[in-house]
Amino acid sequence: MAIDRLSTRFEGVLTDWNDERGFGFITPATGGPSVFVHVSAFPRGRRPSRGCAVSYTEGAGERGRPRAFRVQYLRQPSAGPERGRRVGRGRGGEHGPARTWPALVVVGVFASVLLTLLTQDGLPALVLGAYGGLSVVALAAYRSDTAAAQQGRWRTPESTLHLIALLGGWPGALVARRLFRHKTRKQPFVAVFWLTVAVNCVALAWLVHAGPPM
Secondary structure (H helix, E strand, O other), X not given: OOOOOOOOOEEEEEEEEEOXXXXXXXXXXXXXXXXXXXXXXXXOOEOOOOOOEEEEEEEEOHHHOEEEEEEEEOOOOOHHHHHOOEOOOOOOHHHOHHHHHXXXXXXXXXXXXXHHHHHOOOOOHHHHHHHHHHHHHHHHHHHHHHHHHHHOOOOOOHHHHHHHHHHXXXXXXXXXXXXXXXXXXXXXXXXXXXXXXXXXXXXXXXXXXXXXXX
């Protein structure tokens, strides 16, 4: 008797996942070839990650290859840390204010330094405006990329996010990463992000020390 694979749920493990391109492969628990899965097949609210156990229905994808649909996460002992990687604007809990306040403190301290330099004529007002404007741009870019990752749409290149941070939008990017739980653990993105912060702060220090007020 043939199996109606679109109405039968199978179990497996997401053994390969490309977060930037939004697709990966599930290894069935019963063995056999890996099954292609797109990010759009996953429920919203939690980012797919390599190693998570899932159930799914199976259908035919491009060129007749097996493809997973209607994916659901399975409860397992290791699910605790993964559940902490949910994406969303804070409503409390691990991905709400409790996660964003360290970033807000850092941004607040930095803003205080900028305002102090401005009042002492050690910083052009244009620079302060640039930080504010680029931070808003960074927030919008991270929000857009988070939504694109969840919906399987075209992603914002990481190089673009890093360029915005390097030019002065890193305060907004710092808050956005925590607020949307987006790109907070991925390497080498995290290392490059903090490098852009360091380079920007060094450039700001040089501007204050060597540049005459505008």
